[in-house]
Amino acid sequence: MRIGDLSAVTGASARSLRYYEEQGLLASTRSGGGQRHYPESAVERVGLIQSLLSAGLNSATIQDVLPCINNEAIRTPWLAERLTSELDRVTRQIDDLNRTREILAGLVERYRVG
Amino acid sequence: MRIGDLSAVTGASARSLRYYEEQGLLASTRSGGGQRHYPESAVERVGLIQSLLSAGLNSATIQDVLPCINNEAIRTPWLAERLTSELDRVTRQIDDLNRTREILAGLVERYRVG
DNA sequence: CTTGACCCTCACACGGGTGTCAAGTTTTAG
DNA sequence: CTAAAACTTGACACCCGTGTGAGGGTCAAG
Numbered sequence: 001m002r003i004g005d006l007s008a009v010t011g012a013s014a015r016s017l018r019y020y021e022e023q024g025l026l027a028s029t030r031s032g033g034g035q036r037h038y039p040e041s042a043v044e045r046v047g048l049i050q051s052l053l054s055a056g057l058n059s060a061t062i063q064d065v066l067p068c069i070n071n072e073a074i075r076t077p078w079l080a081e082r083l084t085s086e087l088d089r090v091t092r093q094i095d096d097l098n099r100t101r102e103i104l105a106g107l108v109e110r111y112r113v114g
Numbered sequence: 115m116r117i118g119d120l121s122a123v124t125g126a127s128a129r130s131l132r133y134y135e136e137q138g139l140l141a142s143t144r145s146g147g148g149q150r151h152y153p154e155s156a157v158e159r160v161g162l163i164q165s166l167l168s169a170g171l172n173s174a175t176i177q178d179v180l181p182c183i184n185n186e187a188i189r190t191p192w193l194a195e196r197l198t199s200e201l202d203r204v205t206r207q208i209d210d211l212n213r214t215r216e217i218l219a220g221l222v223e224r225y226r227v228g
Numbered sequence: 229c230t231t232g233a234c235c236c237t238c239a240c241a242c243g244g245g246t247g248t249c250a251a252g253t254t255t256t257a258g
Numbered sequence: 259c260t261a262a263a264a265c266t267t268g269a270c271a272c273c274c275g276t277g278t279g280a281g282g283g284t285c286a287a288g
Contacts (some may be wrong), residue, residue: 048217051213054210080225083218083222090214093168093211094211094215097207097208097211098208100204101204101208103162103165104197104200104204108197111197
């Protein structure tokens with residue numbers, strides 16, 4: 001599929017898809033004229049990238065983390081540490097958000113009642 | 115308390131405290147020489163501001179939301195809507211993060227086992 | 229009064245993913 | 259073959275909370 005198709009399917013802009021490639025997160029083959037072509041599997045990969053981005057991981061971190069998804073690659077100890085550290089970060093972030101959600105929910109409730 | 119004290123207690127930089135004031139989120143009185151003084155209650159308020167900021171609310175939204183915390187003020191219908199909408203957004207964000215956390219946890223697990 | 233710590237305002241820079249525009253090339257439909 | 263649609267690279271702008279530094283004023287202790 002070409003970039004417009006992948007964009008339509010995933011909801012990521014073409015700009016973002018090119019950026020992901022530039023950051024080494026997403027591969028493409030090129031047609032004779034230089035236009036990008038993606039395999040079907042790119043759809044899932046883009047979804048994954050977007051999930052991780054929206055969780056606050058930056059592209060460098062995602063680049064570290066992504067390789068261990070498709071191949072059984074590169075089991076360096078620092079990668080394990082990196083994964084664990086990001087997992088902790090996300091967990092903490094979720095806890096913070098839950099607390100904030102409580103606050104907002106309390107406000108909404110008070111608004112209804114008061 | 116002066117800005118340095120409030121900064122030390124809350125962990126927010128003086129720069130941030132001034133910014134919160136500039137955005138109408140945090141009030142201060144001024145000494146004769148123009149230096150800021152905060153009441154004790156500012157500590158809690160700064161914590162709240164930081165929670166909301168880290169939840170992804172921007173300062174304009176927080177400014178809309180904060181008034182209903184201390185006084186029983188300004189019960190406009192659009193504020194109710196605003197609160198509810200932000201609550202929804204945070205809830206969705208938490209759901210997304212939980213999914214991402216699953217992914218990361220799966221990776222860590224696979225790393226351990228594989 | 230002096231000194232050093234603290235504070236003031238103003239202004240510029242950053243990160244980093246994304247939007248957007250320009251100028252040119254490729255692909256596809258008619 | 260031609261025109262339109264889609265794509266290419268490159269560059270610049272945005273957001274917005276925060277860091278940082280300059281140049282100067284305030285405050286409390288000696």
